[in-house]
Amino acid sequence: MELDLIQDAFDRVSKKQKLSSSKTQQLVRQIEHEIEQAIMKMQSTENATSCPELKQILADLKNKLNEFSPMNQLETLQKDLNITLGKYVKVTEKSFNPDISKAYRNVDFDPHIVNQIIASHFYRQGLFDLGDCFISEANEPEAAALKTPFLEMYGILESMRRRNLELALNWASSHSEWLAQNGSNLELKLHQLQFVEILQNDSVQNALSYVRKHLAPNASAHKVEIPKLMGCLVWSGKLHKSPYADLLSPNHWEKLADEFMQQFCSCLGQSYQSPLSIAIAAGIHGLPTLLKLESVMAVKKQEWQAMKQLPVPIDLSKDFQFHSIFVCPVLREQGSDENPPMLMPCGHVLSKQSIVKLSKSSTRPFKCPYCPLEASVAQCRQLHF
């Protein structure tokens, strides 16, 4: 996009606008001046009531005004300005897509669902006042379902920001089973951080009793970490000169806050990032392709609206890949339960339908389309991604 060109075109508009505005005001002053001159002339004439004198002054005034013809000048200024504006409009219409709703399908987006999504998004971002304001304006009281859990989450995050791990530790311990099932060592990491805090700001004694109380009971699971922490005790007061100096890095707080948020959301059955953000970002990614598709396809409006599957892929980046999708290289169809991917002995993968087609009968071996190796149907095994 040639932003420079657009900015240049706009600079011209801006210049013309200023010129037009100041010239118009100047014209007003000029007219005013002429009339004031006429008034002065009238007031200084000796023969106060002389008709022809009066007429002469008025005629002079009229002629003067016609001479520099303010109306024509005004019109010219406006015409010029309009031309420059018109050029700028053309530049924008060329540089931007003037109608991005061309590919829009006339399906009804249930406004209640959309409002709920928006309200959840606000609460997830921590914008609680805005969420409440929105819910009352939109009149959607049920949309506040996620408010309480996110309030809790932000409360914990806030206390973590103030270097207070109590709430976080409470949450982690009350969810320790879930965390263990999901392979997260959040609780351990919190304890580690707390230990370092106590060591730095409190006494060695308290740090030691902390380890005894919280980490020792589960010592077998923390074979690597406990010796490390005990080692820190030796360098207490000089931790920044010890081999464990990196434990003091403020990064740990940020990373732990992120990890906490991840686990909290996951436990709630929610994604880490706002689903609305992801969906909109995917839309921004994919809309140019959809618009091009709509204009190139030249199909009737009904066909576009009734489409069940896009004929062309929308290339989204890796951030938007949530599923494994297998596409058979031969038939170009997506894998499904009825048509799963099959691994051939040579290592290539085809869909079951392709293999059935290639083998024509179920016992004769067939040649792989990608290498000279042959295989029979029985030698192929189903894959699970």
Added chain:
Amino acid sequence: MDMAVDMAIDAAPNGDASAAAPAVAAAHTSTARLAQIAESLKLEHQLVRVPLEHLKKTIRSNYRLAEREFTAVLNSVAEASGSSDSRSMDETLTRLSSLVTRLQGLKRKLEEGGKVENVQVQRCRARLEHLGSVADADKLDDWKDARLNRILVDYLLRMSYYDSAKNLAETADIQELADIDVFFEAKRVIESLRNKDLAPALVWCAENKPRLKKSKSKLEFQLRLQEFIELVRANEHMKAIFYARRYLAPWAATNMKEMQRVVTTLAFRHNTECSIYKVLFEPTQWDYLVEQFKQEFCRLFGMTNEPLLNIYLQAGLTALKTPLCYKEACSKEDPLSQEGFRRLAEPLPFSKLHHSKLVCYISKKPMDHENPPLVLPNGHVYSTKALEEMSRQNDGRITCPRTGEVCNFTELVKAFIS
């Protein structure tokens, strides 16, 4: 059909997005990313057009003001100098002084008008600068957040949730990028229409007459029809007929059928049971008028017909929609694992892939040539990196996370997937 469309897509003008990508994968990604950003900027027509239309409107009204006043003053002077009867000097002095006062008033109004124009010019410029700031790689995430908020503010304004819109614009610090004042103009008209008051809407039509005419808008006609129906409802039949003669007749040539249908209501009472005419007396007619006004308003200002949120959300859901999203095992990170999104996406088409795109169940990372898939004896597939890590931590043993079966790393087989 697919191939033809594919080729057409590649051949269609694509700005500079089709620059030759270097061989190095990382550089290719950043080129692709830049190209993607450039493409997304092209979608921002509304951002740039709306303040421009607003500016044009102000310029027009300032011009008309000056035109009116100049004409009046010049005519007055011409009349004074052209009249044959003798006027006293006092009279003439008074007249001329009043013209001076009038001009001074015009000067003040033009100064104020000029200030408004300057503010609007500044807003146009701010928008262009904002688009340019996307090149600043450090602030890209902030820019993207601002974009999401802009889309949300647009939705809130269109739904008339003005307080939420103002709140979000302030919180997100995007006031220069939101068109709140433009929507406020519409707010007045919409609220009055909801209160069954047609006057502000008609005034708006008068103010924008030339442009509405250019776009062949029927809004004024529909407002007049409603006014007619209200007269009929109040049993003011004579008034209604005179109203029709004055205000509906000019539209008759192009809208005969519609006009005839409405005028026929004269023959019925407002609580008629005849369905064709009963509907004309329904309060839903006012909702229809509100929608019509909103559409005209958006069109005049260069805004999309649908809220930006709907447009992007639809595109996004289509791009993300796969049959796997509707299964139980769908990853929670996928927006389509949420009930609301699933329902919205139901009537939309599925996305399509031409090549396999695989994601490792364990690490959630893509399985591609940098991280190829490996197959366990039980047919389950995971990424090389994840399995290597597992093997390292478990003395060469692999445990399938989904079935629990154990095998050796050496038993794994490579799969070649294009």
